[in-house]
Amino acid sequence: MKLSEIYHQSGPAISFELFPPKTWKGLAQLCDHFSELMTCEPDFVTCTYGAGGSSQDSTLDLLHWIHQDYPDIPLGSHLTCVGSSVDELRTYIQKAIETGISYIVALRGDPPQGEVDFKPAPDGLRYANELVTMLRNEYPQLGILGGGYPETHPEAPSPEVDIDNLKRKVDAGAEVILTQLFYDNDIFFRFRDRCVKAGITVPITPGVLPITSLAQVKRIISLSGAALPAHLMQRLEAHGGDEEGQYAVGVYYAVRQVEQLLANDVDGVHFYVLNKSRATTLICRALNLSTRAQRTRNYNAF
Ligand code: FAD
Numbered sequence: 255m256k257l258s259e260i261y262h263q264s265g266p267a268i269s270f271e272l273f274p275p276k277t278w279k280g281l282a283q284l285c286d287h288f289s290e291l292m293t294c295e296p297d298f299v300t301c302t303y304g305a306g307g308s309s310q311d312s313t314l315d316l317l318h319w320i321h322q323d324y325p326d327i328p329l330g331s332h333l334t335c336v337g338s339s340v341d342e343l344r345t346y347i348q349k350a351i352e353t354g355i356s357y358i359v360a361l362r363g364d365p366p367q368g369e370v371d372f373k374p375a376p377d378g379l380r381y382a383n384e385l386v387t388m389l390r391n392e393y394p395q396l397g398i399l400g401g402g403y404p405e406t407h408p409e410a411p412s413p414e415v416d417i418d419n420l421k422r423k424v425d426a427g428a429e430v431i432l433t434q435l436f437y438d439n440d441i442f443f444r445f446r447d448r449c450v451k452a453g454i455t456v457p458i459t460p461g462v463l464p465i466t467s468l469a470q471v472k473r474i475i476s477l478s479g480a481a482l483p484a485h486l487m488q489r490l491e492a493h494g495g496d497e498e499g500q501y502a503v504g505v506y507y508a509v510r511q512v513e514q515l516l517a518n519d520v521d522g523v524h525f526y527v528l529n530k531s532r533a534t535t536l537i538c539r540a541l542n543l544s545t546r547a548q549r550t551r552n553y554n555a556f
């Protein structure tokens with residue numbers, strides 16, 4: 255199904271982002287509750303690429319595995335420009351198509367650890383908009399998504415410049431923007447307003463990462479730079495070392511966060527499942543998002 259069809263259905267589009275497990279323990283964690291997660295009938299599922307040092311093949315391995323078990327669910331592979339020439343990117347894209355992938359989340363990627371500036375690979379690409387242009391020109395059958403930053407990309411000199419660059423990516427052919435995670439919906443709403451003002455009309459889909467422990471959220475925030483509301487941090491800390499209590503606070507917060515996003519007409523929600531399927535399943539169920547038919551009814555109710 256084309257992305258435009260998914261986002262024009264009634265009801266919010268629900269997507270799940272996974273990452274390729276690096277260890278047997280990680281694989282077991284993903285498999286735990288995965289079939290339960292898939293009963294939520296996501297509109298599509300994506301898998302990260304090269305993030306946290308994972309190998310590129312493992313992205314397609316995981317997507318292949320999901321495709322075999324869930325042939326009707328559209329799949330998206332993330333793809334970054336890091337360390338690849340344009341020809342190497344083409345080789346990957348071709349393999350992705352053969353694996354049954356329908357969409358590419360086209361990203362620049364980050365510089366390797368310890369380096370500050372992003373340096374394109376020899377014969378490679380410098381910015382995500384260049385990857386989007388290549389995909390649009392050479393692979394018209396693929397849907398293209400791009401990344402957006404409600405709290406502004408850390409390298410951008412200003413929010414305005416960052417939005418100009420986002421617009422460039424959309425003008426090149428990105429059909430949907432998936433945002434970086436955030437915990438303060440007002441920041442997202444202001445970002446969406448700035449996008450509209452800049453003439454960006456494609457769906458801007460908020461990225462939601464349910465908190466499952468205090469240690470996890472501290473790590474994520476140090477990586478993404480997302481602001482954590484003080485009251486949320488206090489509620490998490492109030493549970494001391496009680497991880498179950500922290501989990502409950504995180505899931506409850508995500509339910510309320512997604513509920514408010516839906517009440518404000520978001521086009522969809524992109525869940526950073528991070529292979530912890532149970533939390534996302536609980537949130538979808540709590541909000542009656544756990545089947546496509548329910549999402550349609552739900553949306554009409556708002
Ligand atoms: P770009 O859009 O290229 O932007 C990077 C910076 O350059 C920004 O500051 C922007 O303002 C500026 N810029 C953009 N275009 C231009 C231009 N033409 N001229 C001048 N300046 C410009 N990383 C991974 O390694 N693997 C993943 O799977 C992955 N998945 C992600 C999924 C989502 C939804 C998001 C939001 C991020 C993901 N990332 C992933 C992280 C991402 O790679 C980093 O945030 C990276 O630093 C920026 O990628 P980008 O595609 O947004 O870059």
